[in-house]
Amino acid sequence: MLLSITKTSLLLAVACSSFAVAEEIITSDSYFYGDSPPVYPSPRGSGAGDWASAYVKAKAFVAKLSDDEKVNLTAGVTSTTACSGTIQGIPRLGFPGLCLNDAGNGLRGTNYVNSWASGVHVGATWNRDLTKKRGEYMGNEFRTKGVHVMLGPSVGPLGRVAEGGRNWEAFSVDPYLTGALIYETIEGVQSQGVATSIKHFIANEQETDRHPGTNDEGQYAEAVSSNIDDKTMHELYLWPFQDAVHAGTPSIMCSYNRVNNSYACQNSKLLNGLLKTELGFQGYVVSDWGAQHSGIASANAGLDLVMPSSDFWGHNLTNAITNGTMEASRLNDMVTRIIASWYYLGQESGFPGLGSGMPINVSQPHQAVVATRPAAKSTLLQAAVEGHVLVKNIRNTLPLKSPRLLSVFGYDAYAPSKLQLSQGFGFLEIKSPEAYMNGTQYTGGGSGGNSPAYIDAPIDALQRQAYEDGTTLQWDFSSQDPAVDYTSDACLVFVNAYATEGFDRQGLSDPYSDALITNVANKCKSTIVVIHNAGIRLVDKWIDHSNITAVIYAHLPGQDTGRAVVDILYGRSNPSGRLPYTVAKKESDYGGLLQPTVGGNDKFKLFPQSDFSEGVYIDYRAFDKAGIEPLYAFGFGLSYTTFDYSNLKVSKHNSRYSAYPPKASIIPGGNPRLFDSLVTIKATIKNSGRVEGQEVPQLYVSIPHGPKRQLRGFDKVSIKPGKSATVSFTLTRRDFSTWDANAQDWLLQKGQYNIYVGRNSRDLPLSTVLTI
Numbered sequence: 174m175l176l177s178i179t180k181t182s183l184l185l186a187v188a189c190s191s192f193a194v195a196e197e198i199i200t201s202d203s204y205f206y207g208d209s210p211p212v213y214p215s216p217r218g219s220g221a222g223d224w225a226s227a228y229v230k231a232k233a234f235v236a237k238l239s240d241d242e243k244v245n246l247t248a249g250v251t252s253t254t255a256c257s258g259t260i261q262g263i264p265r266l267g268f269p270g271l272c273l274n275d276a277g278n279g280l281r282g283t284n285y286v287n288s289w290a291s292g293v294h295v296g297a298t299w300n301r302d303l304t305k306k307r308g309e310y311m312g313n314e315f316r317t318k319g320v321h322v323m324l325g326p327s328v329g330p331l332g333r334v335a336e337g338g339r340n341w342e343a344f345s346v347d348p349y350l351t352g353a354l355i356y357e358t359i360e361g362v363q364s365q366g367v368a369t370s371i372k373h374f375i376a377n378e379q380e381t382d383r384h385p386g387t388n389d390e391g392q393y394a395e396a397v398s399s400n401i402d403d404k405t406m407h408e409l410y411l412w413p414f415q416d417a418v419h420a421g422t423p424s425i426m427c428s429y430n431r432v433n434n435s436y437a438c439q440n441s442k443l444l445n446g447l448l449k450t451e452l453g454f455q456g457y458v459v460s461d462w463g464a465q466h467s468g469i470a471s472a473n474a475g476l477d478l479v480m481p482s483s484d485f486w487g488h489n490l491t492n493a494i495t496n497g498t499m500e501a502s503r504l505n506d507m508v509t510r511i512i513a514s515w516y517y518l519g520q521e522s523g524f525p526g527l528g529s530g531m532p533i534n535v536s537q538p539h540q541a542v543v544a545t546r547p548a549a550k551s552t553l554l555q556a557a558v559e560g561h562v563l564v565k566n567i568r569n570t571l572p573l574k575s576p577r578l579l580s581v582f583g584y585d586a587y588a589p590s591k592l593q594l595s596q597g598f599g600f601l602e603i604k605s606p607e608a609y610m611n612g613t614q615y616t617g618g619g620s621g622g623n624s625p626a627y628i629d630a631p632i633d634a635l636q637r638q639a640y641e642d643g644t645t646l647q648w649d650f651s652s653q654d655p656a657v658d659y660t661s662d663a664c665l666v667f668v669n670a671y672a673t674e675g676f677d678r679q680g681l682s683d684p685y686s687d688a689l690i691t692n693v694a695n696k697c698k699s700t701i702v703v704i705h706n707a708g709i710r711l712v713d714k715w716i717d718h719s720n721i722t723a724v725i726y727a728h729l730p731g732q733d734t735g736r737a738v739v740d741i742l743y744g745r746s747n748p749s750g751r752l753p754y755t756v757a758k759k760e761s762d763y764g765g766l767l768q769p770t771v772g773g774n775d776k777f778k779l780f781p782q783s784d785f786s787e788g789v790y791i792d793y794r795a796f797d798k799a800g801i802e803p804l805y806a807f808g809f810g811l812s813y814t815t816f817d818y819s820n821l822k823v824s825k826h827n828s829r830y831s832a833y834p835p836k837a838s839i840i841p842g843g844n845p846r847l848f849d850s851l852v853t854i855k856a857t858i859k860n861s862g863r864v865e866g867q868e869v870p871q872l873y874v875s876i877p878h879g880p881k882r883q884l885r886g887f888d889k890v891s892i893k894p895g896k897s898a899t900v901s902f903t904l905t906r907r908d909f910s911t912w913d914a915n916a917q918d919w920l921l922q923k924g925q926y927n928i929y930v931g932r933n934s935r936d937l938p939l940s941t942v943l944t945i
Contacts, residue, residue, distance in 0.1 A: 277325020308361020419842025446476025572744025619674025814862025
């Protein structure tokens with residue numbers, strides 16, 4: 174019985190040469206409930222879709238390899254570069270190896286690169302075109318530095334847990350918005366010949382208990398198990414990964430956690446079943462760093478590459494083939510998938526040397542300077558600008574108009590005093606559970622951090638503006654209760670909400686910052702609050718203060734943080750960001766999805782369980798279901814102008830109805846019939862204000878027997894005052910379908926579908942009914 178197995182016996186079992194026996198012990202079903210079903214064998218890559226040519230080349234390449242060379246390609250090695258992970262080369266065949274490096278928002282661990290806006294910031298832009306351009310420039314930086322694989326972007330965690338420590342790395346808590354932006358990012362990055370590695374597959378929704386180890390009682394405990402039903406998996410967590418595979422990502426990174434009691438990197442249902450069979454994934458699965466916990470079982474389950482190295486594989490792979498516990502075809506497929514990805518991106522020709530711009534330490538010469546290139550600057554800044562969300566603006570506070578005296582407060586207003594580019598943002602001193610109090614927060618912490626060429630802090634940009642306007646500036650960045658000159662035209666308070674890999678947040682606000690804001694507001698008639706937030710930040714302690722006249726969620730803009738926010742504060746840019754999550758009135762409104770699951774009851778304390786019993790009802794879907802009024806709805810954001818909506822039109826395409834998509838050969842992304850367009854919906858948006866601005870019309874659908882509404886379309890349009898624009902949304906079979914667990918297919922129900930178009934999930938002035 175698994176109950177009686179101790180930590181020591183588990184480790185001894187894993188260390189045994191007979192890996193099959195060890196795996197039988199570790200993955201026994203006798204104790205668990207809701208286990209992940211086995212799916213074997215691991216499907217071979219077929220070269221489906223646009224992968225055919227890459228597979229022809231890869232198979233010819235692999236045919237020339239020795240067994241040792243094949244094995245060496247399946248795990249990382251120690252490198253003379255600062256690459257996060259390295260696959261060794263095979264010089265005799267012209268293969269240089271592969272350099273894999275963080276992060277999905279810009280290169281980490283090197284100099285002469287840019288710090289780009291983080292995932293949540295890009296999610297707040299709701300801008301497909303800008304997202305793709307950002308991807309192009311980031312991809313170019315990775316290529317110039319000799320990095321073959323960008324470790325990112327992230328679509329998991331999706332954001333189920335409001336306090337999740339890594340929510341900021343992904344775009345949004347909504348799968349549709351996340352999927353749309355991951356698609357554009359992949360196209361942008363890979364247009365430069367750099368591969369994306371989409372992470373973390375899958376249901377990696379908390380940092381708490383993400384690794385196995387010794388618990389507080391000195392007992393060995395496994396990592397948390399995310400227990401998910403089939404419908405929720407498909408409609409929520411798998412959705413953006415499907416978009417990523419459809420976009421052509423060559424790499425998927427499996428996560429640390431368990432899913433239905435099997436580690437994600439050895440879960441055959443996830444890797445063999447969902448990813449490689451149902452979605453037709455042609456690339457390779459790489460482990461998160463240190464996420465492999467088994468030997469041959471993980472290979473048979475669909476893992477192709479282990480990082481940063483593997484204690485389990487090596488010659489054990491060839492031994493397993495000899496003793497019959499692993500097929501030789503599985504090893505060939507692992508290697509073929511990796512090499513095919515190299516060919517798929519055209520990296521065999523003209524790519525810089527492996528990690529050539531990634532020296533092992535800063536004393537070495539840094540090659541490949543990319544940060545000073547002028548072409549990227551406008552996109553770098555625009556991405557920073559558009560991720561700011563204005564949520565409050567009364568008494569015409571903003572935009573500012575050449576104030577005589579502007580007072581600036583808060584620990585987030587100045588540039589960090591300690592900056593180690595090799596570590597990104599994660600090492601910086603944290604003096605409060607939820608506030609980074611050593612300078613402006615331009616990114617989050619951990620492997621998702623990046624390396625800025627400079628930090629243009631808010632105070633720097635404000636000083637430049639003050640020089641132009643003849644404004645007097647006063648500031649105090651250290652006091653929690655600063656003195657305020659009563660003649661101040663306005664007071665700016667800069668605070669942040671910190672989050673990092675490795676830890677979930679301890680709350681959605683912090684007392685220090687709330688007190689600072691309140692103290693300034695008590696003394697200043699026009700107080701403007703700017704929050705650099707790595708995730709949801711509540712404002713309930715002070716939002717109704719009569720002297721707080723404007724509030725901006727500034728998210729994580731990257732190195733142009735000051736320039737971007739000042740452009741908005743002074744009206745050079747009209748704010749166009751929209752929230753990619755819901756801001757509640759109070760923490761308890763998030764219910765059981767506020768905090769991560771910690772440990773478990775006595776029965777499961779060695780095997781922590783996180784039951785996703787809420788199903789698809791997270792964030793705005795949960796608020797709608799419970800009838801809870803949010804403070805700021807999903808998709809909410811203000812502008813310096815106003816927009817009117819009218820003229821909603823729905824056109825059904827000429828297509829025969831079928832409950833399930835017609836059978837077709839699987840392509841990367843799944844059954845191609847899922848992406849057939851069924852309906853086109855149009856609406857007219859008019860700028861009824863006095864200044865030009867960008868509006869984000871959003872389309873929501875009420876699918877029978879599902880959430881009250883689900884995002885199924887969005888656009889971003891720039892409209893001059895008094896002018897109108899027509900927006901068009903094309904919806905596919907997938908957009909209207911629900912997952913039928915019995916049929917194991919996407920079901921298009923007959924019935925009525927409510928269609929809504931408007932400004933956010935709670936402000937939808939246009940509606941109609943579509944009958945299918």
